Structure formats: structure tokens, C-alpha cells
Amino acid sequence: MGHGPAVKLAKDNAAGYKARIGISMFIVYTLTYFGFVVINAVNPTLMEKVYFGQTLAVLYGFFLIIFAFVLAIIYNHFCTAAEARLN
């Protein structure tokens, strides 16, 4: 039995470019996320410090959620442009 896609897909010349961008953005987000995890594990009292009226823990948490969305939009922008240019 075949293992091909459920629908026929056209050749994607932008695949390599998109993968490179994806890996770069993945590294950026992973470092940001593990920075959060390491501070929580190593120096949790730092997370109780207040900046801009909120604890660092809350600020960093909100940042991780919003940053994920912003990176996703940027990634999509570059991928869509590459698909238009290369396909």
C-alpha cells in the first residue's frame, strides 16, 4: 500500500528555504523557553520580583505566549513570500 500524501501535492521549491528559517526561529524560541525554565529551577525567588507592576514570572509567561504568536506570523510571512518567489 502506498504511503504518499492523501492529496496530490505540487513540488515545493521553497521547502529548503522554509526549513532553514524554521530551524533558526525554533532555536530562538527554544532558548527563550529554556531561559524561563532554568530561572524557575535555579532561582525561583527572582521570579517573584516585580517589574512594570507584575511579577517576573507572569511577565515572562505572557511574553512566551505572545512571542510565539509574533514569531509564527513572521515565519508565515517569509514562507508565503518564498512560495510566491520560488514556486
Place this chain on the structure above:
Amino acid sequence: MVYTQSPLAIGLFIIFVLFVLGLSFFLARRTTSASGYYAAGGNIHWFTNGIAFAGDYLSAASFLGICGMIATAGFDGWMYSIGYLAGWMVALFLVAEPMKRLGKYTFTDALDSKFNSKSIQLMAAISTLAVSVFYLIPQMVGAGVLVQPLLGMPHWVGVCIVGVVVTIIVATAGMASTTYVQFFKGALLLICSTIVVGLVLFRGLGTEPNQGGTKEYHKFQTLSAVVADGSLQVAGYEVVAGLDSEFGKAGFVKLSQDGLESVWHLKENTDGGYSLDEALYVTENADGTKLFNGAPKEDGKFFAVGHIKEITVDGKEIAQTGAVGPLEFLNRFKESTVVLWGKKYVKVGDATTTIYYQKPTPGSRILRPGLKFKVDNASGLDKFNFISLMLALFCGTAALPHILIRYYTVPSQAAARKSTIVGIAAIGFFYILTLYLGLGAMTNGVINITDNNMSAPLLALSFGVVLFSVISSLAFATVLGTVSGLIVASAGAVAHDLMDNFLGMNMTDKGKVRAGKISAMVIGGIAIYLGIIFEGMNVSFLVGWAFAVAASANLPAILMILFWQKTTAQGVAASILVGLTSSLGLILVSPDMWVRYGLLPQDAPIAFNSPAAISIPASFIALVLVSLVTQKKGAMIEEGAEA
């Protein structure tokens, strides 16, 4: 806790279930091919699929488990939200488009697309089944806790209802109905949760959580005690179990007044006397009967909890903030003192008493980690356990079979990418809401301290039965939808990967669909059984385990196939085997499983609960070593790495 059922809640619940079933039967008429059953024909719009991603992902764990954990442990519960969302970045940046490009119906297809290897087909199918079953347990437990306040039925009835309804859904229409159910449910869940959060902010914070004046909150008493003639004396009470008793040794005393017993938390004062804070307690006798605050459950002596002790604004104590904005809510909360609840066990003879006692805690302490996870003055092992869990959450999402199969329901790689972004937006927004839902439950006197899974629906109940009914029905639909997706993924693993590909049974298209439906029924039965025996565990905690198994068994194989040209079929199979067995093995000997076996957690062979930090590297190492050893036999022949 004793709940009163509302005809409206029951009516809405029945309408929701009938709607879901009706949609399934309607779509079933259009599902005759294997492609239609397993991948909805590959023609779902990316926006619909994105919201359906949110529907799939915002399962009982997110809506019930995370909110419940935030309500009782503050920021540590929200860490699950952050970890779950971060996992989507792995899915978007590394997995979404290649999965779409490589696969057909199942995750096994993608892994096996370049090898056509029997060992990959077998291992990937077993892994899909194991992860799906692990993920099914918390969904079924969530269903069980929902029906108790909603329909007044015991836990096992809820589990059975979900099992039967979902099996009917999956056995009729497959992925198309699952997608549309998830779309509607995901969208409605976002809307209704936003409404509840809006109402929480409008109500603000107060020291009297009387639910807008509609329900009186139990006033927890504080008594004074002195030691006279060598024994504790409390005015107006008879001391049943004093300082020298098992209760006393644990820091509590048991008193009696007018024949009603109560348990109090002891605090020694500087003058040598004691102050006693009222506690809640559940006694389980040797015959399995339980007494709540000394009386049967039906007597209603056990109270909902969750209140603020002090609110300070600009150095002055106030009783009520009035309506606040989202940031002001967190600001005021941070400057308040909130009463959390500790838990201790006291064993006297054959009876075990679980005592829940008040722990006034500064809001700023609640809004940082450390109340559930041991990170303050923690041992290396405690920190390892925490990091391991956060690693599992990060790596698990992109390895969940029921999420991965959703990439086959859209027509192109761009659609796979865009639907992931829609999913991230919807899920990220919901996870911001969970912080407010959890803290709202913590301060509005709605928590059932014996089972915190119902905190979000009970918070909705504090705003009226209509909102509660809608939210609870949605939560139930959440479980229905997620369980449907998991059962489709499992059925695909059995019928498509094992029977058709691995065993080479060469079934017709119709035969494949029939085999999938029969598999769905068997897996549904197993899920019902597991949902009943895991009653009482926090559903988000259970999902943490499912993520650890998925991340260990599947993610190393997915990533290495995409990004390492020397990957071989044997390496992939070895990676799945090592990841699956090591993660499952470590979970089965973990302290929390020891409790499920009826043993003491400190007697477990290992001292941590989250296996990911060991099993994920082990899986990667197995893949690399076996691939290097088997280079000539199965090196990748096609273009190989995508990067």
C-alpha cells in the same frame, strides 16, 4: 461536595450530545472511502482546521486540569499552559510542512515514507496506540468528574457515556465529523471562557466571596486554646484527639461540639497558648466508606473553598476592589493574601483521615513558581523532575498522533502551516484566559478541594446556572471531541498501519474503513476501563505523562528522519522502542504510580515522576547508534534531510 442538578443544565447537555451525534450521522453519509474516514478527504479549510487544532488541544487537561491546578497551586498550574503552547513552536517550525509532505493517513506513514520498513510500521503503530491510550485516560477521568455536578451521576457513568457516544461518532463518520465537532467546540469554548473571564474581572476581588451576593461563603473560625493540667482546653469544645494523639503529632486536634466533630490546625502562640484554625477533613474507614467533615457526603457538611484574607491597595486594607482590568486584577491579586489549602494524612487504626488546612499565602508568592513543583531549596532530583516535565511539555505536542493526523486533513503544506498558526493564536489566547479562570476560582469560593478538576465550571456556576450549563456541556463536548480524535488515530494505527501495511492483509477500501471502526470500538472499551480506575487524579498531571511518552517515542524519530541523512529504518525502530519502553517503564515505577498501587510513594524505586529528561535522550542515542551500525542496510536513499 454535594451538587444540585438543574433541569436547564441537563437539557443543554442532552442538546449538545445530540448535536454532536447528529453532525456525525450527517457527515457519515459522505464518508465512504478510507481517505474520507482517516483524513476527511484532505480538503478541510486551513482556518477550520486551525480552530479544530485548538478544539483537539484544549482538551479536558487544559480546560479542567490546568484551571484546577492554578486554582490550588497558582503559577505552577500555569506553567503547564506555557509548556503546552511552547510545544506548538516545535510543531510549526519543524514538523508541520514535512509531515504534510510525507504522510497519507497516519503518523506511521510519514515515518515510513522513505523506508517501507516492517519494523517501523510495527513500532510506530504500537507507539501511536500507547500514546493515544495514555492521552485517553485523562480525557475519560475529565468526563467522569463533569457528570457529577452536571447530571448527579457517579464518575463511572460519565466515563461510560463518553466511551459509548464517542465510539458511535468514530464508528460512523471518522475524521470529517471529528474535525467539525472540534471546530464548533473550540470556537464556543474560546467565546464562553472569554465571557467568564470578563465576569470575573467585572466582579473584581473581595474578602467575602459571596458570589455576587447569591451564596454565603462558610466563615472559617479561629479558636484560642490553652494547656491546663497537661491537656489542651478549648472553651465550648470537648477535645477528642489532643496534642499527644496522632492528630496532635501531625499538628492538628480533633474537637467535638454538640456531637459534631471537627478538625483544627494548631499554631503555637508566643505566650505558650495555641490558636486553632478550622480545617476540612475526609475520613476513609477500613470498609471504604467516607465521611466528609464527620458526616456522610449527602449531609453537605463539606464546604467549597477559595478566599482572600486581605487585600491591600496603596498600603490600606480594603474589602472589595470593584471591577478591574486584566492587568489591575493581577496587580491587586499580587498585593493580597490568599488562603491556599495544604493537605496532610493522619492514620488512626484502620481509618485514614485526609486533612485540608488553611495556608494564608501572599499573592506575589502565588504568582511565581514553587507551590506545586519543588524548586525552592530543592534537591538536584527535584529540579531534575521539574526540568524533565517542562521538556516533556515542550517536545510532546509535535509528537501527539491525534494532532499529527490533522495535518492530513488540509490540502497543502501552506494550509498545514497556516492552520498551525491559527491554532497557536487560539490556544495562546485560551491559555492567557486559564490564568484568570484559575485565579478567579481560587478567590471566589468555588473549589472542591477533594477534586480540583471542576474549578472552572464551578467558577462559571458562581455567575449563574446558564453559564455553568453551557460551560459544562462544552467541557463535555471537549472530551467527546478529543477522545474522538484519539480513537481515530488509534483505529488508524490498528487498521491501516498494523493490519494493512504490517500484516499485508491487502484489504479493500471498504474493508479498511470497517477494520478502523471495529478497532475504534475495542479501543473505546479499553479507554472506559482506564477512565474508571484513574478517578481522582488531576487530568493535566496525567496528560503530562502522555506528553512524556509521545515526546520520547515519536519526536526523536520524526526529527532525525527530517534532519539527519544517515538515519536508517532500524535506527528509527530502535528509537521508538527505546523511547516507548524507557518512558513507560519509568512512569510505572514512579512515586505517583506507587500511590495508585496502594503503596507509599517514598518506597518507589525512583524518586521522580517525569521521565522525559532520561527517555528522550535515550531515544535519540538509540537512533544514532543503531543507524551508524546499520548504515549499509538501510541508509536513506531519497533527498534525505530537509535542511
